[in-house]
Amino acid sequence: SRSKQPRSSSQPTTTATTVQGQWGGWGWIGGYKNQIKQLQEAVSFPLNNQYEMNILATLLTNKRTPTKSLATALTTPRGVLVHGAGGTGKTAICKACCIETPHAFTFFMCGPEFMAITTLNEKITILQQAFDELRSNQPSIMFLDQIDIMFPNNTNNKTQQHPYGADQKQLLFTFLSLVDSLSSSNGGGSSSSSSGGIVFLGTAMSVSSVHPLLLQSGRFERHIGLHLPRQEERQHILAIHTNRFNLSKDVCLSSLSSQVHGRTAGDIAVVCQNAALHSAAKIHNQLLRTTLPPHHNENNDNHHHDDCGNHDHCKNVTAAGTSSSSSSADHHTGGLLSPP
Secondary structure (H helix, E strand, C coil): CEEEEECCCCCCECCCCCCCCECCCHHHCCCCHHHHHHHHHHHHHHHHCHHHHHHHHHHHHHHCCCCHHHHHHCCCCCEEEEEECCCCCHHHHHHHHHHCCCCCEEEEEEHHHHHCCCCHHHHHHHHHHHHHHHHHCCCEEEEEECHHHHCECCCCCCCCCCCCCHHHHHHHHHHHHHHHHHHHCCCCCCCHHHHCCEEEEEEECCHHHECHHHHCCCCEEEEEEECCCCHHHHHHHHHHHCCCCCCCCCCCHHHHHHHCCCCCHHHHHHHHHHHHHHHHHHHHHHHHHHHCCHHHHHHHHHHHHHHHCCHHHHHHHHHHHHHHHHHHHHHHHHHHHCCC
């Protein structure tokens, strides 16, 4: 239900020219330049430069002459909520943020796995242990994937199909008290120097799908939305997912990016995976026809004849199955490549 991953800078890097930067980092995110910049300002920069931030804050406090821009720059949010439709890359961009913050300890928690735990006491114990690790490994990041499943917003649910029960309310209030205790134990405020360098990252389908108590100041107070990728962003995503492919010379990523208009980053990834599998199957069949000696096929025919007792029937079934599988792959890949 949980996993903790201290980040280090010893990540493998790629030598490709189309994708630059640390493996899994910002260079592996197609588009979203503005969203990446916001995450850098809110999470990566203050946690990677916590010592310098504390010195600067002390100097400005002593001189009592901080400019408004510097004072604002030193104030970082306690939590950042990344929201968007399914497949837009919410989890990927948050993981890239954690990788690009190598000085911070990352505690990862998946919402569906966490809610699959049956007993309330075990859930509360996991939360308390998580916050203990965050405090003892500062600077640190707590990444809550699909937080809207953990703490959904049903205050406006007129039908009350899924009302908050007593256990769910206690879990919510326990989490809120743990979050608020971080600021109160450090003298209040949400700046990097007072918070001790603990930042929360969360993903959700929309801001309205999260319980409103989590969106108050000092909690998940900054919201970053992800949209459907545009033309250049789709081309960048295609370049990322085909980075290690040996593409044919007639493949034009710019032309392909126009064919996947309206698709999410997850859809484009599936297109590349299907294309790779389909090409691998075709190459495998060609190698079998050209490299195997003729007597090998005869041996295989005799083997099938002995097992089935009807060689022609097995041959027809095998050919039909291969043809059906190939046409199914072509149809599936072509359907994803065609405009919606």
